[in-house]
Amino acid sequence: MKIVLRRGWVVMLLVTWGGWGWAGELSSALGPLPAVTAQPDNPPTxxxxxxxxxxxxxxxxxxxxxxxxxxxxxxxxxxxxxxxxxxxxxxxxxxxxxxxxxxxxxxxxxxxxxxxxxxxxxxxxxxxxxxxxxxxxxxxxxxxxxxxxxxxxxxxxxxxxxxxxxxxxxxxxxxxxxxxTGDSPFDRYAKGDKQALSGAAQRGLELFQRKAGCVQCHHGPVFSDHAFHNIGLRRNPLFDQPAYREILRFDAKRMGLKEWETVDDDTGRYLVTHDPADRKKFKTPALRNIAQTAPYMHDGRYATLDEVIDHYDRGGDATPMQESGIRPLHLTAQEKSDLKAFLLALSGPLPALEALE
Ligand code: HEC
Ligand code: HEC
The missing domain is CATH 1.10.760.10 (Cytochrome c-like domain)
Structure with a gap:
């Protein structure tokens, strides 16, 4: 069954109600990479x-x-x-x-x-x-x-x-x-090759979908809900430096924030909507080929996937407006390593650039 899920609540329903039973079983919120959709007025040639x-x-x-x-x-x-x-x-x-x-x-x-x-x-x-x-x-x-x-x-x-x-x-x-990309070990597994994911990666998939709750936000073809969330990242001290504060204010002014002159943090989605509820929300990034795209987060604060997993495990930095879904997970060392094994299995090969001469 292939469902294109567009709304978080549908996924929540599937997550709480889904009924998949053994390690490595796939919820319908995840699946192999479908073909990309062309823009009607700009099809590829x-x-x-x-x-x-x-x-x-x-x-x-x-x-x-x-x-x-x-x-x-x-x-x-x-x-x-x-x-x-x-x-x-x-x-x-x-x-x-x-x-x-x-x-x-x-x-x-x-x-x-x-x-x-x-x-x-x-x-x-x-x-x-x-x-x-x-x-x-x-x-x-x-x-x-x-x-x-x-x-x-x-x-x-x-x-x-x-x-x-x-x-x-x-x-x-x-x-x-x-x-x-596509054709990652995860894609092969999702298409039925049960050998394509190691035991650790299958346990990681199970954690991703259940105990660690990652699938709430990271789902669909590229493991993103295409929405904005506050996952409890503390303010980056980089913005105490005048040059970085200046670029924040330059951008806040460009985005029409009334208070641009006093801005001292990257407020993410708020810059676009000016809705205080969107402060410090950033888009959910896709997770395919994540093994190759370090460092992580909107400010690259985490150099490794281990640091990312530790962030979620400790329930974020306990910042004032972080979402309730970000709470301590109490993962064991084995579970953290299984979750990482799953993330590493999301990488597929890109076509060679030379193919386009
Ligand atoms: C509440 C929604 C939500 C949940 C739950 C969630 N994430 Fe995220 N994830 C995000 C958002 C939003 C970001 C980007 C945050 C930022 O940069 O400010 C992110 C960033 C990441 C990144 C960095 C990607 C990059 O390219 O920089 C990784 C890896 C990641 N999440 C993995 C996970 C894992 C593993 C879990 C489960 C333990 C998880 N996420 C749970 C929303 C979520
Ligand atoms: C000087 C560095 C720099 C150059 C040059 C640059 N980019 Fe970027 N690009 C960035 C940064 C930084 C971001 C994130 C900006 C942000 O979130 O405010 C970004 C974001 C993007 C995104 C958004 C991706 C996503 O998933 O959100 C696309 C697409 C992109 N760039 C394409 C391009 C293209 C095409 C060019 C050439 C025309 C280009 N970039 C040149 C630094 C650069």
């Missing part, structure tokens, strides 16, 4: 994928000519950066961790606080963003129009001359349709 890949790695998309998308989403590091806080454009510091782009086409929520409406718009927004690439889109379009190879590639992909909209579309197609 080989020409679009090729153009998107070229633009993704092209330094001309940044104002200083030294950054491209892969500068902060490194293919050899799980399409993320192996550092807690991301790099930034000249003259800026970042305040968040660079998320992986693996399986990003399945994410219904983009950016840690959900501010980006689509991959298409995000690619253009990221190019203009002074903190990331600080490029003037019209200047970029002029540069691309003066390049015969780019002119030919846009023509083949979108039957157009280089322009901002198709620039965003091509980069979106590349991410959505090329950076897809």
């Amino acid at each position: 080989p020409e679009r994928l090729r153009l998107g890949k070229k633009l993704f790695f092209d330094n001309r998309i940044s104002g200083n000519g030294r950054l491209n998308c892969s500068s902060c989403h490194l293919p050899e590091h799980g399409w993320t950066l192996p550092m807690a806080i991301s790099l930034a454009n000249d003259g800026f510091v970042e305040r968040r961790n660079s998320p992986t782009l693996i399986n990003v086409g399945y994410n219904r929520v983009l950016i840690w606080d959900g501010r980006a409406p689509s991959l298409e718009k995000q690619a253009v927004g990221s190019t203009k963003n002074p903190v990331h690439k600080g490029q003037d889109i019209e200047a970029l379009v002029r540069t691309l129009r003066a390049d015969d190879e780019m002119v030919a590639l846009f023509k083949a992909a979108y039957d157009s001359a280089p322009n901002a909209e198709d620039y965003g579309k091509a980069i979106a197609v590349f991410q959505r349709h090329f950076l897809v």
